[in-house]
Amino acid sequence: MNKELEHNFVEQLEKHQNIVHKVCRLYTNNKDAHNDLFQEITIQLWKAYPKFRGDAKFSTWMYRVGLNTAITLYRKSKRRVSTQDFDAVQFKIKATEYDDTEEEQLKLLYKAVHQLNDIDKALVFLYLEDKNYKEISETLGISEVNARVKMNRVKNKLRTILNP
Structure with missing residues (x-):
């Protein structure tokens, strides 16, 4: 992947990461599961990003990928979210803390x-x-x-x- 694509992805993800947090809140019951699902959705977004054509807004596309990932994992694991190894993804994302109060x-x-x-x-x-x-x-x-x-x-x- 080229650096510009990676930079654009990270910028968009940081801008819209609350979408992913909200999806995680719907499909998880604790902080660890929330963090695992956030990581998995991020990985799926990154894998799919090269195919993002811009036909829809990034946020709409992000909702779709996030919801599909959460639903798929939720159904597969029956409330226990499994994750992939995050080491393969080499970019860093500044995560803002999700306010759980x-x-x-x-x-x-x-x-x-x-x-x-x-x-x-x-x-x-x-x-x-x-x-x-x-x-x-x-x-x-x-x-x-x-x-x-x-x-x-x-x-x-x-x-x-x-x-x-």
Whole structure:
């Protein structure tokens, strides 16, 4: 890989790393698992970066790779995330600490979201990131109408979970 490609990747990753942290928060329950998943998503992003054509925004592409990596690992390991050796990747990323002191209501929401299936989690995540239904549908690979229908169903599920 050339140095310019590596530099551009690191710059984009540092700029948008909160996306990866948010995906990790959805699919993990502790700091070690969060860090392992962050590392794995970073590796998958790096492997896929040479094929990134720029048809979508970097952040949209990053959501897609991050969610797909998390869902794949989550399904394979049944809540235990396995990782690859990070030594093969030679660049350094300045990681900002993820603030784990969330408000109580946000913790309750995350606890409720953890009870959803993988696709519903991804849908809620993108919705909470203020993505419109067009962006959600592109990221998840479903139709815009399907994204709207699924989101309404997920909202009802969350209401039921949060207000039994």
